[in-house]
Amino acid sequence: MTPALETRGLSIAFGGLKAVDAVSFSATRNKITTVIGPNGAGKTTLFNLISGGLRPASGTVMLDGRNVTGFGPAALQGSGLARSFQITNLFFELTVRENLGLAAQTLDPVINAFFPVGRRGRAADKVDELIERFGFAAKAHELVAALSHGEQRRLEIAMCLASEPQILMLDEPTQGMSHGDTEETARLIRSLSTEVTVLLIEHDIGLVMSLSDHVVVMHQGRKLSEGAPAEVRSDPAVQAAYFGHG
Amino acid sequence: MPDIMDYLQFILAPQMLNGLALGISVVLVALGLTIIFGLLDVINMSHGEFYAVGAFTALALSALGLNYWVLLALVPILLLPVGVLVERYLIRRVYDGGDRHVSTLLLTFGLALVIEDILKIIFGPNTHRPATPLPGATEILGVFIPTYRLALIGIGFVVIAAVALVVYRTRLGAMVRAASYDRNMAASLGVRVGWVYSGAYAFGIALAGLAGVLLAPIYSVFPTMGHDFILLAVTVVIVGGMGSIWGAVVAGISLTQVQAISALIISPVWGDAIIFGVMVVVLMFRPQGIFGRIGHA
Amino acid sequence: MLDRLDISLRANHVLFVILFTAAFVFGVMASMTGDRFYLRLATEALILSGLALSIDILLGFTGLLSLGQALFFGVGAYVSALVLREVPSFWLALGAASGASLVAGVVGGLIANRVRGVYFALITFGMAQIVAKIIYNTRSLGASDGLIGIPVVEIPLGFVTLSAGNPLEFFLVVLGGITLIYAGMSYVLSSPFGRVMIALKANEKRVPYLGYSTWAPRMVAYVLAAVIAGTVGGLYPMLRGFVSPELMFFSASGDALIMVIIGGSGTLVGAIWGAILLVAFKSVVGSWTEHHLIIVGLMFMAAVLFMKRGLIGLVKPMIERRLVRIEAAREMRKEGKAP
Numbered sequence: 001m002t003p004a005l006e007t008r009g010l011s012i013a014f015g016g017l018k019a020v021d022a023v024s025f026s027a028t029r030n031k032i033t034t035v036i037g038p039n040g041a042g043k044t045t046l047f048n049l050i051s052g053g054l055r056p057a058s059g060t061v062m063l064d065g066r067n068v069t070g071f072g073p074a075a076l077q078g079s080g081l082a083r084s085f086q087i088t089n090l091f092f093e094l095t096v097r098e099n100l101g102l103a104a105q106t107l108d109p110v111i112n113a114f115f116p117v118g119r120r121g122r123a124a125d126k127v128d129e130l131i132e133r134f135g136f137a138a139k140a141h142e143l144v145a146a147l148s149h150g151e152q153r154r155l156e157i158a159m160c161l162a163s164e165p166q167i168l169m170l171d172e173p174t175q176g177m178s179h180g181d182t183e184e185t186a187r188l189i190r191s192l193s194t195e196v197t198v199l200l201i202e203h204d205i206g207l208v209m210s211l212s213d214h215v216v217v218m219h220q221g222r223k224l225s226e227g228a229p230a231e232v233r234s235d236p237a238v239q240a241a242y243f244g245h246g
Numbered sequence: 247m248p249d250i251m252d253y254l255q256f257i258l259a260p261q262m263l264n265g266l267a268l269g270i271s272v273v274l275v276a277l278g279l280t281i282i283f284g285l286l287d288v289i290n291m292s293h294g295e296f297y298a299v300g301a302f303t304a305l306a307l308s309a310l311g312l313n314y315w316v317l318l319a320l321v322p323i324l325l326l327p328v329g330v331l332v333e334r335y336l337i338r339r340v341y342d343g344g345d346r347h348v349s350t351l352l353l354t355f356g357l358a359l360v361i362e363d364i365l366k367i368i369f370g371p372n373t374h375r376p377a378t379p380l381p382g383a384t385e386i387l388g389v390f391i392p393t394y395r396l397a398l399i400g401i402g403f404v405v406i407a408a409v410a411l412v413v414y415r416t417r418l419g420a421m422v423r424a425a426s427y428d429r430n431m432a433a434s435l436g437v438r439v440g441w442v443y444s445g446a447y448a449f450g451i452a453l454a455g456l457a458g459v460l461l462a463p464i465y466s467v468f469p470t471m472g473h474d475f476i477l478l479a480v481t482v483v484i485v486g487g488m489g490s491i492w493g494a495v496v497a498g499i500s501l502t503q504v505q506a507i508s509a510l511i512i513s514p515v516w517g518d519a520i521i522f523g524v525m526v527v528v529l530m531f532r533p534q535g536i537f538g539r540i541g542h543a
Numbered sequence: 544m545l546d547r548l549d550i551s552l553r554a555n556h557v558l559f560v561i562l563f564t565a566a567f568v569f570g571v572m573a574s575m576t577g578d579r580f581y582l583r584l585a586t587e588a589l590i591l592s593g594l595a596l597s598i599d600i601l602l603g604f605t606g607l608l609s610l611g612q613a614l615f616f617g618v619g620a621y622v623s624a625l626v627l628r629e630v631p632s633f634w635l636a637l638g639a640a641s642g643a644s645l646v647a648g649v650v651g652g653l654i655a656n657r658v659r660g661v662y663f664a665l666i667t668f669g670m671a672q673i674v675a676k677i678i679y680n681t682r683s684l685g686a687s688d689g690l691i692g693i694p695v696v697e698i699p700l701g702f703v704t705l706s707a708g709n710p711l712e713f714f715l716v717v718l719g720g721i722t723l724i725y726a727g728m729s730y731v732l733s734s735p736f737g738r739v740m741i742a743l744k745a746n747e748k749r750v751p752y753l754g755y756s757t758w759a760p761r762m763v764a765y766v767l768a769a770v771i772a773g774t775v776g777g778l779y780p781m782l783r784g785f786v787s788p789e790l791m792f793f794s795a796s797g798d799a800l801i802m803v804i805i806g807g808s809g810t811l812v813g814a815i816w817g818a819i820l821l822v823a824f825k826s827v828v829g830s831w832t833e834h835h836l837i838i839v840g841l842m843f844m845a846a847v848l849f850m851k852r853g854l855i856g857l858v859k860p861m862i863e864r865r866l867v868r869i870e871a872a873r874e875m876r877k878e879g880k881a882p
Contacts, residue, residue, distance in 0.1 A: 074755055083752060085749075091742055092745065094742075098546050098547065102742050106754045108735070117549075117734065117738060289665075336848070340848065345606065347660050347664070351608065352608075352843075352847045353848065356840050356841075360836075362840075363834050363836040366834065367834055477672065516676075518672070525669045526654065529657075530666070
């Protein structure tokens with residue numbers, strides 16, 4: 001079976017520094033694949049290469065066996081890929097509902113772009129569903145700027161789901177969350193993996209071990225190891241480079 | 247053959263020398279503009295008005311009997327506190343409100359309107375022609391050039407060199423460049439970023455005022471005198487690379503030469519259109535300008 | 544319940560209806576007292592309000608500061624004047640002005656949209672300066688004198704024919720035109736496409752990750768704004784009987800920007816109110832002192848510093864709260880839980 005997402009020899013350098021160096025891995029459909037590694041290992045750069053924020057110097061990105069290397073973020077989103085950001089990246093002057101509406105309106109046919117934003121239709125239904133599912137009913141008309149940090153982080157995930165992607169890339173979704181919020185988010189991510197392929201960057205090792213189906217370890221821009229969580233944990237190279245410090 | 251020599255000696259050379267005087271003047275105005283942009287990320291739309299303020303201050307003080315050469319030093323010093331106040335109490339308030347470029351541009355645009363009208367209220371709308379401090383002309387290669395223009399070119403070069411020396415070679419300049427490059431990093435290294443910002447703005451304003459004093463004897467003094475000049479200075483800053491001092495010098499001198507020579511070949515009326523054409527083309531293909539920025543070079 | 548953006552648009556409509564009614568009453572009363580001067584002035588204010596509104600489409604919604612919007616106003620005015628001197632047809636002149644500004648908008652957009660932020664502002668400024676200087680130096684376009692001798696036109700509206708020479712009739716035609724422009728832009732902004740424009744201002748970097756091009760909506764907004772500016776520019780020579788290069792100078796773009804900021808950016812209707820207030824202010828204060836600029840400048844700075852939504856921002860929140868209450872009451876009734 002073709003993997004949902006596959007990279008081959010993906011590389012980019014900034015100045016002389018090889019931020020991502022010949023990284024190849026694949027993410028299986030409807031499984032959770034997590035990229036871990038110490039700070040500066042190149043995880044977010046890898047995400048940027050896959051999601052079109054950066055163009056790789058060499059290597060390829062395949063979605064469903066289709067070569068999408070060099071596609072921009074908008075084209076990749078159209079191919080079924082959605083991503084969230086490590087630093088909350090939302091429309092702060094708009095309400096929760098408006099944010100979700102913006103993300104969902106690609107579901108409607110293009111011709112709808114020229115009629116007033118409706119209360120009916122696939123996009124509107126999707127927004128209602130997400131507001132319900134993420135518990136934003138009471139805050140649907142609040143400005144995003146007025147939400148708490150945890151709520152903003154949750155909205156980041158909801159925004160990604162609004163376009164019904166096949167691949168969901170979450171960059172540290174629990175960053176800065178309270179313990180309770182983190183657990184709730186973990187439950188949410190697990191429930192998502194029945195519908196979408198999840199690619200995750202996460203720092204909380206406990207969470208990584210319990211959540212992931214497959215773990216990719218990065219170190220200094222290179223892929224150090226990959227495998228099931230238990231395999232990776234017992235890999236001596238990983239222990240030396242990563243667990244050894246903490 | 248003698249015709250060509252005559253053309254070079256009596257038409258082209260004086261034209262280029264006049265162009266150089268204009269170029270030096272534009273660079274002086276552009277220096278302040280480029281420092282303020284490079285450091286504060288502010289397009290100072292009121293720069294031309296501060297240039298006019300410098301000229302009018304000199305005019306008023308010389309009426310009190312102060313010597314021109316004293317004013318050359320005094321007027322920029324008088325403008326320093328004005329610059330600090332404007333930065334602290336006006337510009338700083340809109341740094342973090344959304345799009346900094348747009349909000350500061352708008353604020354200084356409003357300030358320009360106010361300053362222009364204040365000048366009109368105090369001095370009236372009329373044009374003043376201060377006497378030149380160095381009357382007469384000097385012969386160079388058989389052509390007579392007004393002595394003050396030559397002095398202006400000399401003084402201008404000294405000021406530009408001094409500014410470049412301060413920015414690129416002193417500890418103060420290093421602090422300023424550090425604050426421009428990474429505000430938080432500079433703060434953690436003990437640089438008082440707030441004062442650096444105020445100081446840089448005030449320095450830029452003082453340079454505009456200095457240019458006003460220097461140029462008053464050549465171009466006349468009137469409340470909207472900054473308008474035409476500032477357009478040229480903005481173009482110089484863009485073409486040279488916003489925030490680059492060497493860029494401003496190179497662009498200022500070469501663009502005014504282009505203008506001076508095109509005035510001879512085509513017609514003087516097309517000079518402005520050509521200059522703005524260069525600006526648009528540079529913005530299209532190399533918006534960062536020919537040279538980099540203060541902190542980034 | 545309605546989205547905040549919908550409430551905001553509805554509040555704009557309320558403010559527009561107030562303005563329309565006031566303008567209509569003013570027009571009829573001025574006409575009854577036999578006034579020509581103030582009707583002409585008000586017509587000019589409305590024409591300029593179209594230019595201001597086009598700046599607000601870019602600045603208030605898409606987040607692009609144009610410092611050279613008068614370029615398109617001038618293109619429309621000159622093309623309209625040239626057509627009128629040959630064929631005194633209202634619709635032909637207006638159509639030609641719109642068409643020319645459409646072409647100019649596409650060309651200008653392709654140039655200006657290569658860059659962002661402050662570079663965009665400066666490139667729009669530079670383009671306007673170049674075209675203004677070219678016209679200023681072109682004999683066949685009247686050079687610095689501009690074009691004069693534009694005939695008074697008849698305005699056939701199907702059911703009735705009005706005259707641009709009659710101050711009240713032309714005032715009403717322009718008022719109708721501005722109403723159409725306002726309604727059209729409100730419609731665009733209420734569509735999903737309009738939402739993407741607004742998203743560009745709020746957070747441009749995020750937009751491509753939602754699957755939208757950032758270039759295309761910016762370009763469309765720019766061309767729309769150019770066509771609006773050019774179309775109202777086409778009305779100008781019909782009012783004044785002449786056009787001059789000053790129409791394209793920075794002072795014209797700057798004045799329109801002042802109208803937007805003082806009236807309130809990001810509201811459409813604020814630009815129209817701002818245009819009327821500024822023209823009225825200049826005419827009233829200008830009659831007893833030359834120094835209105837200092838007051839305008841101070842108001843402008845105050846708007847930038849303290850009133851992000853301009854003068855409109857002082858009343859609009861009240862209207863919005865009111866609309867929210869009305870809407871809530873209606874929904875309660877619909878659900879059969881009468882209050």
